[in-house]
Every structure is written in structure tokens, then in C-alpha cells.
Amino acid sequence: MKLAIQTSSGDYALGLIDGTGQLVNAISRAPDTAAAKNIGTLYSALMQKAGKETSALTGVMVDLGPGGLSSTRAGVSFANALSYGANLTLTGVSALEATMLDAKRKTDRPILAMRPSPGGACFWAYYEAGHSVASGCEAPDQLFSRLATEGKAFALAGPLRRIGTEALRATAAEQIDIPAADLACFAKTTPILPITNGTLTYLEPITNMDGAHHIAAKDLAS
Numbered sequence: 001m002k003l004a005i006q007t008s009s010g011d012y013a014l015g016l017i018d019g020t021g022q023l024v025n026a027i028s029r030a031p032d033t034a035a036a037k038n039i040g041t042l043y044s045a046l047m048q049k050a051g052k053e054t055s056a057l058t059g060v061m062v063d064l065g066p067g068g069l070s071s072t073r074a075g076v077s078f079a080n081a082l083s084y085g086a087n088l089t090l091t092g093v094s095a096l097e098a099t100m101l102d103a104k105r106k107t108d109r110p111i112l113a114m115r116p117s118p119g120g121a122c123f124w125a126y127y128e129a130g131h132s133v134a135s136g137c138e139a140p141d142q143l144f145s146r147l148a149t150e151g152k153a154f155a156l157a158g159p160l161r162r163i164g165t166e167a168l169r170a171t172a173a174e175q176i177d178i179p180a181a182d183l184a185c186f187a188k189t190t191p192i193l194p195i196t197n198g199t200l201t202y203l204e205p206i207t208n209m210d211g212a213h214h215i216a217a218k219d220l221a222s
Contacts, residue, residue, distance in 0.1 A: 001052070002059040002187075003082070007039065007075030007160065008067025008095050008115075009180035014039075014046045016063070021187035025050040031161045035219050050132045054082075059089035059187050065146070065206045066115050066123040066137075072205040080202045090190030096125040097132070098181035101188050104130060105158035106176055114140070114158035122163060124205075126154070137150075137208065141167040 006013045015026035027046045047053065065072040083090040099113040110128045115195035117123050117137055124143060125135035144167040147154070155174040194201040
């Protein structure tokens with residue numbers, strides 16, 4: 001059984017995923033509540049709800065973002081500490097890929113998964129048949145303008161109310177609002193492996209689209 005941790009969006013969520021990839025227990029809280037300020041409190045509540053001990057876990061899966069940096073760091077730090085202390089396997093999850101997998105259950109179109117970034121920009125990844133073909137971080141107006149000239153039929157997915165630009169409201173693309181991807185999608189994501197430094201393995205949040213876990217940003221027409 002694996003623990004799934006998601007703290008990069010507006011709501012914190014933890015869940016247990018069994019050996020078949022099914023989400024069997026989950027708990028979530030808005031991050032502005034007192035209980036959610038301590039991820040350990042949520043973890044204890046989840047395990048109590050499931051009637052499980054840490055010894056029942058075989059691994060930890062944590063959302064690396066992109067998303068809220070402080071909250072993502074909190075979730076990743078907890079995952080690093082728990083996996084180290086309990087000798088559990090550790091893997092990361094891309095929030096954009098999880099968003100795509102959630103949206104894929106609702107549409108057959110190619111999917112543009114988006115997450116807000118500081119300064120009015122957005123992290124994005126474009127998926128065709130479930131595979132990322134391009135990604136980047138830029139102002140959404142600029143991205144939508146380029147897509148409009150290419151005449152692509154796709155679906156936008158992500159916390160669209162938080163993006164909320166005029167270009168988004170004007171686009172003819174199918175829009176699927178996903179503030180936080182369902183934890184059940186975690187089991188279907190491409191695992192992001194931890195960094196090894198001597199005997200220590202750990203994960204770091206995704207803070208830019210030029211990192212090792214993403215293909216380089218490129219024009220969708222290329």
C-alpha cells in the first residue's frame with residue numbers, strides 16, 4: 001500500500017493506494033484550516049481512518065508540482081522524511097500529468113494541462129494520446145494566441161478559475177476545471193525517481209520547466 005500526498009493546489013489531500021492502483025482511503029482539508037497546517041496531523045487522521053499503521057506502507061508518492069511553492073515544499077519534505085524514517089520507496093508525481101489523467105476521463109481531445117505560476121505566468125504541458133509533446137512556462141495570453149493561430153482542437157485542464165485571463169474566457173477550447181487532480185490518478189502517472197546523494201535519496205519540488213523531469217519548452221508547431 002502506498003501513501004499519496006498532494007499539497008501543491010488549493011486543497012491538501014492524502015490517500016492510500018492499494019496494490020491494484022485503487023484509491024482505498026483519502027482525506028483532504030483546506031490549507032487555511034488549523035489542522036491542515038501540520039501535514040502530520042492529516043497523516044495521523046488518514047491512518048486512523050483506514051485502521052492502518054505506518055508499517056503497512058510500502059512506498060510514498062508525492063505531488064512535486066508545479067504549484068504553490070511553500071505548500072508543495074511542505075508536502076515533499078514530509079514525504080522525504082517519512083520515506084527515510086520508515087525505509088519506504090519514494091517516487092514523485094507531476095501535477096500536470098495528474099491533471100491530464102484526470103481530464104482524460106472526460107475528453108478524447110489532446111489536453112493542455114495548466115497550473116498558475118507567480119507573476120501571471122502559467123506552467124503548461126501539452127499531451128497527445130496521454131503523452132507530453134511540449135511544455136513550458138509563459139503568460140497564458142501569449143500561449144493561447146499561438147494556439148489559436150495553429151487551429152488545434154484541444155481541451156484546457158487545470159484550476160481555470162485561478163488562471164482566469166481574458167484569453168482563456170475567449171478561447172473556443174473545451175475547458176475542464178480541475179483545481180486538484182484526483183489522488184486515484186497518482187497510480188497511473190510516470191514515476192519521477194528521487195535524487196541519490198550517497199546513501200540519501202530525496203525529491204525536490206518542480207519550480208521551473210527546464211528541470212530534468214521535463215522536456216524543454218518548445219513551440220507546439222515544431
